[in-house]
Amino acid sequence: MELRHLLYFRTVAEELHFRKAALKLFISQPPLSRQIKELEKELGVQLFTRKDKRVYLTDAGKYFKAEVDGIFARLEETKGIVRQIHNNESGELKIGYISSVYQSHLADVLIAMRDVFPYIKTNLFEIPTLTQTKGLELGNLDVGILRGPVKSDQLKVKTLFFDPFVVVIPAQKGKHKRQEKLEAYLRGSPFIFFSKEIAPHYYDKLIEICARMGFKPDIVHEVNNVHSILQLVEAGLGVSILPYSLKQQYSFLKVSFIELENMPVSTEVVMAYKRSNKSAALRWFVENYQSKIARFSG
Amino acid sequence: MELRHLLYFRTVAEELHFRKAALKLFISQPPLSRQIKELEKELGVQLFTRKDKRVYLTDAGKYFKAEVDGIFARLEETKGIVRQIHNNESGELKIGYISSVYQSHLADVLIAMRDVFPYIKTNLFEIPTLTQTKGLELGNLDVGILRGPVKSDQLKVKTLFFDPFVVVIPAQKGKHKRQEKLEAYLRGSPFIFFSKEIAPHYYDKLIEICARMGFKPDIVHEVNNVHSILQLVEAGLGVSILPYSLKQQYSFLKVSFIELENMPVSTEVVMAYKRSNKSAALRWFVENYQSKIARFSG
DNA sequence: TAGTTCCATACCTGTAAGGTATCAATACTT
DNA sequence: AAGTATTGATACCTTACAGGTATGGAACTA
Numbered sequence A, B: 001m002e003l004r005h006l007l008y009f010r011t012v013a014e015e016l017h018f019r020k021a022a023l024k025l026f027i028s029q030p031p032l033s034r035q036i037k038e039l040e041k042e043l044g045v046q047l048f049t050r051k052d053k054r055v056y057l058t059d060a061g062k063y064f065k066a067e068v069d070g071i072f073a074r075l076e077e078t079k080g081i082v083r084q085i086h087n088n089e090s091g092e093l094k095i096g097y098i099s100s101v102y103q104s105h106l107a108d109v110l111i112a113m114r115d116v117f118p119y120i121k122t123n124l125f126e127i128p129t130l131t132q133t134k135g136l137e138l139g140n141l142d143v144g145i146l147r148g149p150v151k152s153d154q155l156k157v158k159t160l161f162f163d164p165f166v167v168v169i170p171a172q173k174g175k176h177k178r179q180e181k182l183e184a185y186l187r188g189s190p191f192i193f194f195s196k197e198i199a200p201h202y203y204d205k206l207i208e209i210c211a212r213m214g215f216k217p218d219i220v221h222e223v224n225n226v227h228s229i230l231q232l233v234e235a236g237l238g239v240s241i242l243p244y245s246l247k248q249q250y251s252f253l254k255v256s257f258i259e260l261e262n263m264p265v266s267t268e269v270v271m272a273y274k275r276s277n278k279s280a281a282l283r284w285f286v287e288n289y290q291s292k293i294a295r296f297s298g
Numbered sequence C: 001t002a003g004t005t006c007c008a009t010a011c012c013t014g015t016a017a018g019g020t021a022t023c024a025a026t027a028c029t030t
Numbered sequence D: 001a002a003g004t005a006t007t008g009a010t011a012c013c014t015t016a017c018a019g020g021t022a023t024g025g026a027a028c029t030a
Helices: A003-015 A018-025 A029-043 A059-089 A103-116 A129-138 A179-187 A200-213 A226-234 A245-249 A280-297 B003-015 B018-025 B029-043 B059-089 B103-116 B129-138 B179-187 B200-213 B226-234 B280-297
Strands: A048-051 A054-057 A092-097 A121-126 A143-147 A155-170 A190-194 A218-223 A240-243 A255-259 A266-274 B048-051 B054-057 B092-097 B121-126 B143-147 B155-170 B190-194 B218-223 B240-243 B255-259 B266-274
Touching: A003 A018, A003 A029, A003 A059, A018 A029, A029 B059, A054 A059, A059 B029, A059 B059, A092 A103, A092 A129, A092 A280, A103 A121, A103 A280, A129 A143, A129 A155, A129 A200, A129 A266, A143 A280, A155 A179, A155 A226, A155 A245, A155 A280, A179 A200, A190 A200, A190 A226, A190 A240, A200 A240, A200 A266, A218 A226, A226 A240, A226 A255, A240 A245, A266 A280, B003 B018, B003 B029, B003 B059, B018 B029, B054 B059, B059 B280, B092 B103, B092 B129, B092 B280, B103 B121, B103 B280, B129 B143, B129 B155, B129 B200, B129 B266, B143 B280, B155 B179, B155 B226, B155 B280, B179 B200, B190 B200, B190 B226, B190 B240, B200 B240, B200 B266, B218 B226, B226 B240, B226 B255, B266 B280
Parallel strands: A092 A121, A092 A143, A190 A218, B092 B121, B092 B143, B190 B218
Antiparallel strands: A048 A054, A143 A266, A155 A240, A155 A255, A155 A266, B048 B054, B143 B266, B155 B240, B155 B255, B155 B266
């Protein structure tokens, strides 16, 4: 006995007509007749009486029909729930993040996430804030870690932390640590920074910081990610001003991270996601990202 | 998806070892591996993880296992009940009865029986008491309505009623109704009766009755059934002594049924069946025969 | 490190599911 | 009442699929 037999039986029981049932089942009538006969033989029970070209359910057949209906209902429900369990623990999460995000932290969170969602697939995209904003709005990303502020009605935004800025200069130039000497040095140095198109807010912050220090930065090199900026500074091409959190991540580079005294300018790092996204994995990620980071940083 | 897939899955889930499960299922390991793969593909759900030569159930797999167990349990129960329904309403009942049984009554009982057992097949055998006894013992009959006493350890015997005897004489001879005249008439008449071999107990009763009346019967014609006896009496071939219950059944015959006064001899009509016979239809028949007869007779 | 065992995959074979043709019986239509 | 249509069952045929063996890659065990 297979589910096929039960399905054929149930359909004949509903139609009480072999040819109509066969149509419903997309098979021809003779195999249906045979399969029902086989079911009755295997059970040793007559489920239908055939008389005068008409088909009737026996009492046994009536009982069987009710039970088979229940079995199919239960099976369908089971399939639905098992898929739900599977999807809640699997599925996919597309994460955007700015280049300044400490990837080790992100990795740690994803490792922790696998305990809860063993079959999750995560796609990571290191892309600038504006690109992330568009991707989130289009649904190409599930969540983004980016620079605030993020202005979009579609997105929910959550502050992760405020990141003050530091001056980054080549290591051998590190002896200019005192603030008054620093300003003069920076005034006469070429700047390496994000283009205004890629990170307008970031760009404005830079201008503001330099203004507060009394000069206008000479942005000679425009690039689109933090790694390149830092590598170019290390190579002696110029200086930059970047978020403090990068110091920890790039401590191996031969550059100096110099904190600015009395500088009330900082950048806000936020997590953003589409309000309408109901993914269970996303919910977990949003709720647990910060505590996981705190734990791993401790 | 077929029940085969669910069975294969359940067995692997129990064993957590494909080769052992395959042995249990009497197939080789590769088709089992494929069938499980197919099931997972059709569901779109991973039910097992295979790692380091070991097999584990996923959370989805654990849930599915529990549900599949329930589905199989329900299916087995359903099969059992549907067979029970079928067997209670079908099957066969082989009924023996003596020729003196009022067949109309028997028919009435069988009609009533069909309401309860719509698909029952009944086989009726009008055979003498001794033949019935042998048939019951051999299992060729399920139940018998016959003359008591029935002596057999294998059979259970239930009294239906006691049947006094009446003299049966041709109708034109009916004016000999007073008992003193009757005795003389019978003494001079040929007797038509059962042979001693066929109905020894019946035969003995006849001898006893005649002895009580003061004569020995002249049994000229031996026959083996009541119909023939009555027809021969009607034809004027002789007289007989038969159970009173026949009067009702053969009231259309041109014979006289004369009750005997002060005659403490009667015959016991019983129902007998094999102790070991557990047929549901038989049980119903035994329990309902008398009440059904009383109802139809009333 | 060599031998063994696991599950997965490649390839092959026999059987059963589904097809068409048609039958006998009954219903329906004229 | 005769002709036609329709029903479920059976005969015969074809093909897809379930189960087989052989073997691979990876991991375990002695």
